[in-house]
Amino acid sequence: MLISLSTWKHGFHPNRITYDALLAGRSALDAVELGARYCEADLTCMSVGRGGIPDASGHVTLDASIMDHEGRCGAVAFVHNYEHVASIARRVMEKTPHIMLVGEGAEQFAEEEGFTRTSLLTTKAELLYKEWAKQPDKLHVRLRRAEEGEHEYVFVSVDEDGNHTEIQRESVGLPPINESHDTIGIIGMDSEGKLAGACTTSGLAFKLHGRVGDSPIIGAGLYVDGEVAAAVATGTGELVMRACSSFHIVEMIRQGMAPEEACEVAIQRIARDKQLKDDMQVGLMVIRRDGAWASRSLRPGFQLAAASKRLGGANQLYNVTEKSISLAKEA
Numbered sequence: 001m002l003i004s005l006s007t008w009k010h011g012f013h014p015n016r017i018t019y020d021a022l023l024a025g026r027s028a029l030d031a032v033e034l035g036a037r038y039c040e041a042d043l044t045c046m047s048v049g050r051g052g053i054p055d056a057s058g059h060v061t062l063d064a065s066i067m068d069h070e071g072r073c074g075a076v077a078f079v080h081n082y083e084h085v086a087s088i089a090r091r092v093m094e095k096t097p098h099i100m101l102v103g104e105g106a107e108q109f110a111e112e113e114g115f116t117r118t119s120l121l122t123t124k125a126e127l128l129y130k131e132w133a134k135q136p137d138k139l140h141v142r143l144r145r146a147e148e149g150e151h152e153y154v155f156v157s158v159d160e161d162g163n164h165t166e167i168q169r170e171s172v173g174l175p176p177i178n179e180s181h182d183t184i185g186i187i188g189m190d191s192e193g194k195l196a197g198a199c200t201t202s203g204l205a206f207k208l209h210g211r212v213g214d215s216p217i218i219g220a221g222l223y224v225d226g227e228v229a230a231a232v233a234t235g236t237g238e239l240v241m242r243a244c245s246s247f248h249i250v251e252m253i254r255q256g257m258a259p260e261e262a263c264e265v266a267i268q269r270i271a272r273d274k275q276l277k278d279d280m281q282v283g284l285m286v287i288r289r290d291g292a293w294a295s296r297s298l299r300p301g302f303q304l305a306a307a308s309k310r311l312g313g314a315n316q317l318y319n320v321t322e323k324s325i326s327l328a329k330e331a
């Protein structure tokens, strides 16, 4: 039973790559890694890999994790000079007794493993950073709450009374709306019914230097149990970390809950977070061991790409609304 799911519109092409790899007989682990690598190299996606939006000190730093059906996992965080962090995470999983390497240690490991060192900061991202840095106290990038359609990064100026006024995207060199999303999470099931997942990101735009989000944290951004389900999260990492959302979903399914219900309960838990703000979003996706899958987001605007046998192999983009998307068990 072949299935691949990827978060956001920027997951559309990576999901095709993942599904094609599954069709070609590759393992779910190989397939999700290939999809992640595609997105990491896609310069139009400014929230994953090279070309990502820098942190508050002007550095692009990447986080990633990967996990297979046997519960093996690897992760890296705060990586400055290597593009394919999901692959480095896989190498941590396969070649070390550890789960996570960060910063300098992760880079040293990547170098020893033969990964290519590269600058992650593109001219476009640097220009964006320079505009932001001109007035860091007054100019903020926010993930605006959309009434409908996609969420988008917008610049707003804040006056002395705290009133926000949107500034034209073009005037500060912001990328088009459809390039401004978040982490990519990919989960898949291969022809042997094995599950795997990968999660990779440049994290929150203009985050504090050193900040690490949910994506490389096993159980927060990603969790796979080959006997139960694979789950992934995207959005405001701090919300996902406080709720251990991916682990939470898989554990609820283990107790017998349906995927749709498990996503709903996990989202409701996040909705009760005392630090939740209007401009925060979270998207969750899960594939159960029998092929049933579901997704739920905190607010409208979350999209996912899905390809499966039941969908005739077509890669489709779904808008996840207030209601979960859920497909019945595949034949």
Ligand code: GLY
Pocket (backbone or CB within 6 Å): 182, 183, 201, 202, 203, 204, 212, 213, 214, 215, 233, 234, 235, 236, 237, 238
């Ligand atoms: N979900 C990505 C992050 O918060 O870093």
